[in-house]
Each structure stands twice: as C-alpha cells, then as structure tokens.
Amino acid sequence: MTEKDPLAAKIDALRGEFIGRLPERLDRIMSARQVVLDGATGEAWIAAMDILHRDSHGLAGTGPMFGLHDLGVAARAAEKIAHQCLEANAVSGPELMDALDQMISAIETAQT
Amino acid sequence: MKTQRQPLKLLIVDDEEINMKLLASFIDDVRVQPLFATNGSDALLIAHKQHPDLILLDVVMPDISGYDVCKKLKSDPDTRDIPIIFLTGQNNSEAEAKGLALGAVDYIAKPYDPIMVRTKIENQFAHISNIGQRRSSGSTAVQQSDQRPWLVGGVVAIVAIALITGVGIFSGQFSFTGAPAGNVADAPDPGPGITRSSEQRVSVGLAAETQCGEFPDVDWWTYNSHVTVAIYVRSNFGSDWGAYLDVWTERHQNLVNLFEAGVGARILNADIVLSGDELATYVDQMAERVTIIECLREEATLAAR
Numbered sequence: 543m544t545e546k547d548p549l550a551a552k553i554d555a556l557r558g559e560f561i562g563r564l565p566e567r568l569d570r571i572m573s574a575r576q577v578v579l580d581g582a583t584g585e586a587w588i589a590a591m592d593i594l595h596r597d598s599h600g601l602a603g604t605g606p607m608f609g610l611h612d613l614g615v616a617a618r619a620a621e622k623i624a625h626q627c628l629e630a631n632a633v634s635g636p637e638l639m640d641a642l643d644q645m646i647s648a649i650e651t652a653q654t
Numbered sequence: 655m656k657t658q659r660q661p662l663k664l665l666i667v668d669d670e671e672i673n674m675k676l677l678a679s680f681i682d683d684v685r686v687q688p689l690f691a692t693n694g695s696d697a698l699l700i701a702h703k704q705h706p707d708l709i710l711l712d713v714v715m716p717d718i719s720g721y722d723v724c725k726k727l728k729s730d731p732d733t734r735d736i737p738i739i740f741l742t743g744q745n746n747s748e749a750e751a752k753g754l755a756l757g758a759v760d761y762i763a764k765p766y767d768p769i770m771v772r773t774k775i776e777n778q779f780a781h782i783s784n785i786g787q788r789r790s791s792g793s794t795a796v797q798q799s800d801q802r803p804w805l806v807g808g809v810v811a812i813v814a815i816a817l818i819t820g821v822g823i824f825s826g827q828f829s830f831t832g833a834p835a836g837n838v839a840d841a842p843d844p845g846p847g848i849t850r851s852s853e854q855r856v857s858v859g860l861a862a863e864t865q866c867g868e869f870p871d872v873d874w875w876t877y878n879s880h881v882t883v884a885i886y887v888r889s890n891f892g893s894d895w896g897a898y899l900d901v902w903t904e905r906h907q908n909l910v911n912l913f914e915a916g917v918g919a920r921i922l923n924a925d926i927v928l929s930g931d932e933l934a935t936y937v938d939q940m941a942e943r944v945t946i947i948e949c950l951r952e953e954a955t956l957a958a959r
Contacts, residue, residue: 603743603764
C-alpha cells in the first residue's frame with residue numbers, strides 16, 4: 543500500500559468540505575432565482591442578481607479545482623448571462639433561467 | 655530587510671473561504687506565514703498593518719473589487735511596493751492585462767494548478783530576496799538563488815525573473831521617469847504624444863507624430879494614452895488594430911442600444927450604473943474613443959510602410 547501524497551490528501555479533504563457546503567449554496571441560488579422569477583425590480587432585483595452572479599462565479603472557479611468540471615462549465619455559462627443582465631441592467635429572459643437550471647442540476651449531481 | 659529567520663508573510667484575499675484554504679495548502683511551509691482576508695476592506699487593513707511580502711488578490715469580491723484594492727495599495731506610498739498577484743476566474747487576456755497594468759506582477763487563473771501557483775509565489779519571494787541582497791551588499795549583480803529558504807520540495811523556481819508575464823512587455827519597451835520599471839499604474843498616464851517621446855511612440859508601432867486626439871478621461875478605462883493602448887493592441891491583438899477597433903465599435907453600439915432602449919448600463923469595473931445624461935455622456939466618450947482608435951490605426955498602418 544502506498545502512502546498518499548500529503549497535498550492530494552489535503553485537496554481531497556477540501557473537496558469534501560466544498561461538496562458539503564453545496565446544499566447551503568444551492569438554497570441561496572434557488573431563493574435568488576425565485577426572486578428574479580417573481581419579477582422583482584430595483585434593489586431587490588440587483589441583490590438577487592448579485593447573488594446569482596457571485597455564486598455562479600465562485601462555483602465556476604472552484605468547482606473544476608475539485609474535479610467538478612461539468613459544474614464549472616454550467617456555472618460559467620450562468621455567470622456569463624448573469625453578468626450580461628447586470629451590465630445591461632436588463633430584466634432577465636429565459637436564457638438566464640435555462641442556465642441557472644443547468645447549474646442547479648450540476649450542483650445536485652455533484653452532491654451525489 | 656527580511657532575514658532568513660523571519661517568515662515571509664503571504665496575504666491571501668478571496669471571498670471563497672475554500673479557495674483560501676486551497677491556496678494555503680499549496681504553500682504549506684513553516685517559513686511562510688499566511689494571512690487571510692475574505693473581502694477588499696479587510697485586505698486593505700491587513701496590508702497596512704502587517705505589510706505582507708506578497709498578496710494573492712481575487713478580482714471579484716462583494717465589497718471592493720480586487721482591481722480597486724490594487725489601485726488603493728499602489729497609490730499609497732506605504733503599500734505600493736508590496737507585490738500583488740491577481741487570482742482570477744476571468745480567463746481572458748483583457749482581464750489579465752488590466753490587472754498587470756494596475757501594477758500587479760502576475761496573475762493566476764482558476765482553476766489553480768498547484769505547481770504553477772507555488773512556482774509563481776516562489777519566484778516573487780526569490781525576487782524579494784534578490785532585491786534585499788543587492789541593497790545590503792550594495793552590488794548591482796543579482797545574487798544566486800541558493801539562499802532561498804522558502805523553496806519547497808521538488809519545485810524548480812525560475813529565479814530572479816519576476817517579470818515573466820505581460821509586465822515585462824511594459825518594462826521592456828519603455829519606462830516611466832521616477833517610477834519602478836514595469837509598474838504602469840505607478841506612473842501618471844500623460845496622454846497621447848505629449849510627454850512620450852517620438853522614440854517611445856515608434857517603439858510600439860505608432861507614428862512618431864500624431865494628429866489623433868487625446869482619449870477622454872474616463873476613470874475606469876485602464877488604457878488612456880496612445881502608447882499604453884498600442885502596447886495593449888500589440889500584446890492582445892497581435893498589433894491588429896482592426897480587431898481592437900471592432901471590439902470598441904461593438905461596445906459602443908451596445909451602449910447606444912442600451913441608451914436608446916432607455917435602460918441603464920452597469921459598469922462593473924467601476925461598480926456604478928449610468929443612465930440618462932450620464933449614459934449619454936459616456937456614449938459620446940465611447941464614440942470619441944472609437945474615432946481615436948480608428949485614427950491611430952490609420953497612422954500605425956502608414957508608419958509601418
């Protein structure tokens with residue numbers, strides 16, 4: 543039996559921690575998604591979009607570091623559309639919801 | 655100056671706690687003391703109190719962006735010499751160039767490669783050591799690297815090559831009087847063809863003399879002089895001014911569309927939303943920039959003949 547590389551062991555432990563916190567992040571994303579879906583405007587819309595943008599950004603950057611490449615791709619797509627919506631200060635269309643749904647699905651898969 | 659017994663302080667700034675832990679695990683070494691901040695405000699406080707030897711700085715954060723943190727640190731004499739490496743999930747050359755132009759020495763893209771991260775950090779620490787050794791010995795010669803106590807197992811560092819990134823492009827072509835070479839953000843951007851010599855203009859592919867006007871003074875535009883724009887075009891568009899013009903033409907058109915639609919435009923770099931008269935002014939400034947880029951393209955094309 544070979545001894546595990548200490549760095550690999552640390553990364554494994556952090557991967558477990560990352561995945562363990564996904565439910566909390568998923569809840570936050572679902573809540574923000576619902577706010578947008580309900581037609582929020584003004585500050586409420588910006589706050590919800592900020593959450594979606596930041597969480598998708600975080601997942602896009604961190605997911606692939608723990609081997610969750612599908613999550614990274616889905617989150618990057620959601621981040622891009624959320625960014626565009628924020629930049630244009632525009633009400634989001636079906637593209638955002640589609641991208642969010644794919645990201646949510648990838649989060650759920652990563653937890654299993 | 656640091657001695658070998660003093661740990662080197664590494665400030666890691668990232669709003670994702672897991673990322674900070676991951677980075678710290680890469681550089682797990684008793685001779686490096688990691689410091690942590692989860693937002694830009696804390697990063698500024700710690701930088702002033704602790705004077706870290708190196709900062710790893712995330713770009714997208716909830717309160718102050720990494721770019722703004724960098725600007726503040728570089729504009730303060732107390733912290734301007736602290737080297738900064740940007741951590742970014744924005745894998746595009748424009749984001750990279752922007753960070754470097756603000757005074758960062760390097761950037762690390764997510765997802766991180768542990769060996770690359772360690773090598774870049776060690777390069778910076780080696781650079782700090784070499785500067786310290788030169789100062790203490792009074793010699794201008796770069797010292798050898800065998801006194802680097804923080805080198806960790808199995809990683810070969812490229813010694814004394816701190817400017818292995820795009821920063822080298824800046825320092826290699828020209829330097830700003832009174833400013834550290836390679837640190838564009840430390841120097842005032844003097845505008846087109848005013849204080850830049852003809853030699854500097856020619857060295858970056860511009861015409862020695864110009865009839866193109868000055869770029870409008872917009873806070874969140876990183877490249878505001880003919881020379882810095884020319885360097886950017888060369889580094890990121892292979893000197894294809896047409897491609898660069900297309901990018902800005904498209905940006906301008908998008909802005910016009912937003913204005914005509916009566917909605918605001920959120921400027922993420924500056925974290926502001928422009929609408930109404932402010933947006934109209936920005937549309938005009940953008941149009942002016944496009945015109946100047948077009949003019950520079952024509953002059954550069956003539957100069958190349």
